[in-house]
Amino acid sequence: MTINKRVVQCIFRLIWLVNLSLCLSSAVSASPDVINKHLTDSQSDPTKLGLMTGFPPPVDKRVMLPDSNFFSFPNLRWSVCNMRALLPTENIKRDPFNATPMSYALMQGIDSVTFSPMNSSTRMSWHDSLAANYTDGILVLHKNKVVYERYRGCMDEHTNHAAMSMTKSLTGLIAEILIARGKIDESAKVRSIIPELQGSAFGDATVRQVMDMTTSLRYSENYADPNADIWQYSYAANPLPKPKEYAGPVGYFEYLQTVQKSGVHGKEFGYKTVNSDVLGWIVARASGKKFNVLASELIWSKLGMEYSADITVDGIGTPFAGGGLSATLRDLARIGIVMLNNGKINGVQIIPTSAVASIRQGGDKSVFSTAGFKTIPNGSYRSMWWHFHNEHGAFAARGVHGQTIYIDPKAKMIIVRLSSHPVAANSAIDPTSLPAYHALAKFLLAQ
């Protein structure tokens, strides 16, 4: 088998990876039965399935081998907790001597909170929503104290779980900090910071347009199309050795230079991961620091994190600013705390107030509406954070397969949910998630 054929196989597996950068395994598809019917949460529990259990794991329980795709369902229920064992990663270091335990005020009654899923007249309980959403871990904070905490599936409180596109929100927050500190001018053209992008679509975009994904790109993330640009992007970023005859771009940075423009920037929202990686490049160039080092210095080492985070890298060591982060439930909640508290945690101002305020003001709803996100009809997107513009002013970091840091300022509520839903798109997960979050917010407001 030539490496080219393997690579093509590998690339097609990326249908399941969505925004995940790479695939060390080639793979056989999950059977149509599994895809169509979906095992339930309980049926697909990786411990019950015995995935990767034993020394060695039985052949049919391995999710790391070439013939066992690590991001197909149900294998992904194990893989989301084990990204660093599957892929090369960098470290986002915390301060070894300043982990700060969460404050607890555990609350009864949350499991019994009920809500109506979108487009449904039935009621569902909070408790039942956990299984409906294939939840691996969920933490609810109210007034900065943990009121609810559950670990399921592959996860415990020490587990770094794939954050998927919530990585983008970390990247956006880093960019806002550098803007607040005068290191980046958000109105600057990208080419003035990264001359290598002069000839690309990004050259004449502003930093702000990149941050808000209003760049106009000839670039498709349609995973159903085998000729979509996302495949070339994924291939460029894949750290597997490339065949000698390959003359295409290597790594995120080279690929980004090839993206061309298709219209006018600033008019429409287009959710395209390449923007996040351009922003990752911008913050690295502006600071002179690798993305993971910067994330450590500005955020991870400052918030009392319990664990260092992991971030996947391409073949030249570039962290995947668009989707490579893995972190614990509690550490992600600490990001929620600084976002809810205008940059403060444990009484200390860590993030500039203006950086948080810029994100929290939300984006342009009319620009966002062009993209047609049906489960977020009134939404907007700013600095790689999602805004619901609901009665509570909720906003969120979001990632495929159900990841979220959901912040409800009115209810002083933060929900972090990490999961491994069989469907990547959050449109399949929002119906039993967003109404649950809002119902819980109202429950907490009434306490």
Place this chain on the structure above:
Amino acid sequence: MTINKRVVQCIFRLIWLVNLSLCLSSAVSASPDVINKHLTDSQSDPTKLGLMTGFPPPVDKRVMLPDSNFFSFPNLRWSVCNMRALLPTENIKRDPFNATPMSYALMQGIDSVTFSPMNSSTRMSWHDSLAANYTDGILVLHKNKVVYERYRGCMDEHTNHAAMSMTKSLTGLIAEILIARGKIDESAKVRSIIPELQGSAFGDATVRQVMDMTTSLRYSENYADPNADIWQYSYAANPLPKPKEYAGPVGYFEYLQTVQKSGVHGKEFGYKTVNSDVLGWIVARASGKKFNVLASELIWSKLGMEYSADITVDGIGTPFAGGGLSATLRDLARIGIVMLNNGKINGVQIIPTSAVASIRQGGDKSVFSTAGFKTIPNGSYRSMWWHFHNEHGAFAARGVHGQTIYIDPKAKMIIVRLSSHPVAANSAIDPTSLPAYHALAKFLLAQ
């Protein structure tokens, strides 16, 4: 290019990896000039060379790409600090809330200590030995306090550096703990614990023989021989996808079952990494826990470690118990502290006294002498620790390219040295290391 050709290329690069399990990059050899003359420590400083610096690093400064072997010299001067960015790894977790700072009593005069390198009539200073040995980090403790600490090359106090075969000593220590707790009988035949090894050389070896590497194996680690068994072993362990037609063993565990006997166990010392991986399998099977989880529970979470350690894994997630560990200088010193203090650290008994005592009694010198280690003429090997049997009773963990945890009980001295010497074999590094350690021990004794 077929994947088979790539794999062969990759395997040949493993000449440089020695006990490191795998190679994600195929490679071009470093130029003969570099190999033959060796850049000096200063000339090969990875920061001065600009290795992997910039966003992206210039093409000729990349050490991760297929055409730039990451473990050739001088590239390895960067790679030893970045194993997790090159390879899939598992985590050996510390306790997030109990990092315990080192006690300090920094001492003047150490840099001026002099010694005669082996087979030399000249004198060298401690200071000059750091460059002679391509030292990346070195820490000296006296009476459990840090008296000397230097970071050089790619390293700082937050960096996990490749420990190479010092991993074996961690594996040996874990086995001794399980023996002390009655979980493993050291006189048991390996087949009674791992029936899968029944038909291999290890089946009728005792656990003790595996721990002391006195198994008699038809297995060559002669890196100059392209048909040596080490290549099949490395290939089996390599997490790169294997070609469909490959029918050989996959991962450490399957390979180990193929190793055959060539004589009588217990008569001769043979330094062969496969023993360490058998021991890694034994401790996992006996405890029901993955090697990295066990290492965390028994050691890493108990010693006040500052950072979680990394350990490389094979294609089915098996940690490389024979060489995959990366850790910080200080955390490795904490292992030295428990070894010097009969299992205690910070006043608490963490490791059973009998486990440490078993290691510290040393091995059989006559058995060891059969292997002809010229720089350790009076030595022995027990439980994967090296014994010098010098006047101070010194013993050590050791890894290729100059890694050591050197413990001198008489001087109450611990030296941890992490380095990236161009030559893998410690026989090239001992002449300017072992006499330096002994001279420093005498200096400290005189304080």
